[in-house]
Amino acid sequence: MDYAILTGLVLVSGVVLALVAQWRGWRPSLLVVLAVGIGFRVLIMVTSAIDTWQPVDFMESFKPAGEAILNREDPVLGSEGGWHFLPTIPYVYGLLLWLGIPWEIGGRLVTVVADIALIPLVGKLAGGSKASLRAFQYACNPLAMLVAAVHGQVEPVALAFGVAAFVVARGPGAPDRPGITNDPVALVRQRVSALGLGGAVRQALAPGERAALRRALLAGLLMGLALCAKSWPIWLIPGMLLLLPTFRARAVAFVATGVAPVFFLVTLPVFAGTSLSQIPEVIHVIQDIRPIVGEWGYSAIMVGGDWTLSPEIATFGTRLIYITMVVVALLWRRADPVDLTTALLLAFMVVTPRLGAQYLLWFMPFLVARPTRFAWPAIIGVSLWAGYGYLYMTQFDTNTWWALHSVWAQCSIVLLPILALAMPWGRRDPKATAEPPDAGPRVPLPASA
Numbered sequence: 001m002d003y004a005i006l007t008g009l010v011l012v013s014g015v016v017l018a019l020v021a022q023w024r025g026w027r028p029s030l031l032v033v034l035a036v037g038i039g040f041r042v043l044i045m046v047t048s049a050i051d052t053w054q055p056v057d058f059m060e061s062f063k064p065a066g067e068a069i070l071n072r073e074d075p076v077l078g079s080e081g082g083w084h085f086l087p088t089i090p091y092v093y094g095l096l097l098w099l100g101i102p103w104e105i106g107g108r109l110v111t112v113v114a115d116i117a118l119i120p121l122v123g124k125l126a127g128g129s130k131a132s133l134r135a136f137q138y139a140c141n142p143l144a145m146l147v148a149a150v151h152g153q154v155e156p157v158a159l160a161f162g163v164a165a166f167v168v169a170r171g172p173g174a175p176d177r178p179g180i181t182n183d184p185v186a187l188v189r190q191r192v193s194a195l196g197l198g199g200a201v202r203q204a205l206a207p208g209e210r211a212a213l214r215r216a217l218l219a220g221l222l223m224g225l226a227l228c229a230k231s232w233p234i235w236l237i238p239g240m241l242l243l244l245p246t247f248r249a250r251a252v253a254f255v256a257t258g259v260a261p262v263f264f265l266v267t268l269p270v271f272a273g274t275s276l277s278q279i280p281e282v283i284h285v286i287q288d289i290r291p292i293v294g295e296w297g298y299s300a301i302m303v304g305g306d307w308t309l310s311p312e313i314a315t316f317g318t319r320l321i322y323i324t325m326v327v328v329a330l331l332w333r334r335a336d337p338v339d340l341t342t343a344l345l346l347a348f349m350v351v352t353p354r355l356g357a358q359y360l361l362w363f364m365p366f367l368v369a370r371p372t373r374f375a376w377p378a379i380i381g382v383s384l385w386a387g388y389g390y391l392y393m394t395q396f397d398t399n400t401w402w403a404l405h406s407v408w409a410q411c412s413i414v415l416l417p418i419l420a421l422a423m424p425w426g427r428r429d430p431k432a433t434a435e436p437p438d439a440g441p442r443v444p445l446p447a448s449a
Contacts, residue, residue, distance in 0.1 A: 066093025220256025317353025
């Protein structure tokens with residue numbers, strides 16, 4: 001990577017600004033927040049585009065997917081390297097290539113624009129008096145800049161739609177609505193009570209019910225678009241549904257979530273030249289979990305930090321993920337839905353056997369919006385780990401890169417306890433904690449905010 005020093009200076013500047021903003025209690029205007037976020041991301045995008053080093057998957061998987069659309073080929077089955085998701089993003093890639101925008105810029109433009117959109121969305125997700133501070137801190141987030149502007153990974157696109165779905169589902173007003181409960185037992189009791197004598201009629205005609213259903217419909221459609229970018233936003237669906245006030249609204253949102261994915265799947269014969277007989281094969285490829293391990297956590301220790309095709313470890317890890325998600329959902333069942341989502345995503349990072357550095361962006365908007373005591377140690381830790389891979393390891397030839405990769409991957413085990421500590425343990429039951437909902441990150445700085 002030719003511009004590693006410049007990129008590193010930008011990332012360090014972002015961390016310093018974010019921590020100083022917390023320390024000094026800054027509340028910058030949206031214009032200032034966007035100017036900082038756009039400036040950082042455009043600078044890194046331009047230097048990355050003219051760099052002699054380009055990410056392998058960015059050139060050998062993402063670009064062929066866009067070219068496949070231009071050639072009316074299925075991007076999942078027809079592109080070199082394969083695109084393992086719905087064709088929504090390749091459609092955008094194809095359009096940018098058709099417009100003649102150089103791929104090194106156009107491919108990153110998709111993710112940089114999405115990450116810029118995330119900046120005000122994080123502020124909306126945070127709400128309260130510190131909304132602008134949280135937006136500013138995401139604008140300065142080093143991992144977001146690496147994933148969006150250097151790697152061009154599509155996580156920011158999925159997150160932009162996913163976080164927007166949360167904001168819409170919650171609706172206007174304060175982030176915490178004491179009249180809404182996430183406890184499933186209490187929800188059942190509420191539902192039974194509502195269905196008493198005349199209850200169903202009164203609920204159907206209650207003021208605000210139509211507005212809630214409209215929010216539910218829009219939130220579901222947005223979450224569906226998140227699933228069109230990547231499949232992992234399925235873990236965001238529980239939090240979105242719990243933000244909605246009624247069972248009927250949640251049912252509407254759940255059904256609406258499937259609209260966009262089904263649309264982009266069934267229209268493959270129209271827009272991508274896929275034959276009807278190939279659609280089952282496309283579904284199989286999208287659903288397939290490739291058993292590549294050795295990049296992260298315990299799997300890296302087990303295989304010596306080398307990429308390995310290990311169905312045994314992958315199967316064990318997948319089952320461990322499902323068990324962990326159920327346990328976390330039960331532990332945080334009374335929590336704010338944003339905290340529940342943060343807990344789910346951080347727990348996923350702790351137990352997953354396979355991971356790309358871009359996965360670490362999944363929890364970032366939620367953790368920045370509602371930080372915990374160990375939020376910033378986690379943010380800085382994963383950013384340092386990812387930055388080492390993106391900026392330092394890319395300075396060397398292939399053989400040296402692989403030797404460094406082995407150590408780098410195994411060192412990720414150090415981050416697992418930090419990520420576990422960053423989970424919102426003190427907010428599993430909002431009634432049992434005195435911590436305000438927009439409490440700032442507990443960083444080792446004088447707390448004047």
